Amino acid sequence: MSAVATTPRPAPSTPAARNVRVTFPRVVRSEWLKFRTLRSTVWTVAITVVLMVGISLMFAAIVQVAASTPEMQEGMAQDPDMQAAGGLRGIFVITVGYGFAQLAIAVLGALSITNEYSSGMIRSTFAAEPRRLPVLWAKLLVVVTVTVVLTVVALALAWLVTYPMLDANGLTADLSDPEQVRALVGTVLYLATIAALSLGVGVLLRHTAGAIATLVAVLFVVPLIFTIATQAGNVEWVRTVNKFLPTVAGEQVISTGPASGDLLEPWQGFAVLAAYAVAALVAAAAALKRRDT
């Protein structure tokens, strides 16, 4: 720092100064730069892909072992649950990682805004775009796009690495089956919607720990409790609440095999999850517009 105390030189007036103003594509570009310049987000994306592919690989290996072990094969053939589900499908093995990936994606979505509040960056952000809402929509676009791309890549990789094992057992995914295509597309849509929901929750709660704890509860703990409750007893309201839980409803778009009467239709279910995400984002937009930073 040698030039510190010297008289500052004039700031050259750039000829392009006329074009210097805020536009939505520029806010999106800024949000994309924010996203890719943080190690935490880059790592989260990498971990999500590894998680999804790894879990598929694990399931494929289990299938492989089961197929080559006569006793297990027999056991699977006799398991009533397995029979009811129409047997283990290749598409299930490929998409199964979403359950864990959704947690990483929830963190990604929430963190994209809560880290601005915890660091004070939000003031710089809103000083540059004082209308605020374009920042929310730009963040939404970035986290949803990243989630879609990472899910497509993870599914493709999962398909690739499990192919030899699934093929050996005649369980490869069948893309001529509309249900299997729906499950693949559904996985992408499901995770993208979770990302949007998490961003909304992040804006509303502002604190990283609070947002992540809330999301883990909503996405993991509450559905677990209800799963146990529905199996423990046949209580009407428990089953009704259960099928309208965000994850339980949303997962129907990924599920294949015979439908359960207790749960929603695939696209109905997805619509319910999407409604939660829209509600969270509308509330987030209202809060963002109104609040002090």
Next chain:
Amino acid sequence: MIEAHGLSKHYGAKTAVDEVSFTVRPGVVTGFLGPNGAGKSTTMRLVMGLDRPSGGWVTVNGKPYAQHRSPLTEVGALLEAKAVHPGRSAYQHLRVLAATHGISTGRVDEVIELTGLESVARKRVGGFSLGMGQRLGIAAALLGDPKTLLLDEPVNGLDPEGVLWVRNLVRYLAGQGRTIFLSSHLMSEVAVTADHVIVIGKGKILADMPVKDLVDGASRRIVRVRTPQAAALDGALRAAGLTVQQGDDGTLEVVDAEAAQVGEIAAAGGVVLHELTPVASTLEDAYMALTADSVEYRTEALSGGAGGGAGDGTPGPATTADTTADPTVTEGADR
């Protein structure tokens, strides 16, 4: 040009800014002076649209800040050191802000050079000292080559060289016809940097005048006399129409008098003097006199009547110690 009219901000029952009206004019450096918790930072956040006013309005260059389509070229603000994610480098942080306006990376390099951050620009901000964080904040403020600059406590955490640099920079930018609004809790800093001063205390404007007038007007000449015949001299001085107050350890302080005049009165009354000292009122005294009633957190006076030039009959027990959490006091400490 910044214009505020009846601007107020309440946080629950607490009033941080209380119907303030002021104008910050282009081409001069306007100091914004007040003790900690007086409402300086809140006022600046209101100007930037970061907090919503509870009442009144404030415009920057004729419009509310949020209505400008190129906010960074209208106003550059240093609101607190490190409004930055610690995981990004200085360069990345400035790129992120520049991207929103389509400001070139060339300009990013320029402000890095201008603020002397070249050697640390690629390092993560998390490891920056307070001074480097402050320079980065100033770099961000200058990014859009703005017409108006809002600097909240810009010299906080800077070394003497940095302080001098900020003063020169501020003077230079004002010389280009820009509006500069600079807050400080240090009278001496404002006195050397600013032309005009707005003094705020407890959310209210206490003074809005040229720095020179504040210093001249609020300062009073005091003559300190020590005498074994205090009562006699006191009577003689009062008889001559002068104001006398009790000073430290038995001295008398004569307000607005010349030493010669006091000496002559003493001689005429046959009073022995042990000391006769003209006391020049300092800038700090002027400031203290103005804000005496409006400091948020004060220490108890150590001895009665010890206040240099502040003792103008301040009524009764001073300000109540306000223990409510005050969002305006988090001057840059909110991490």
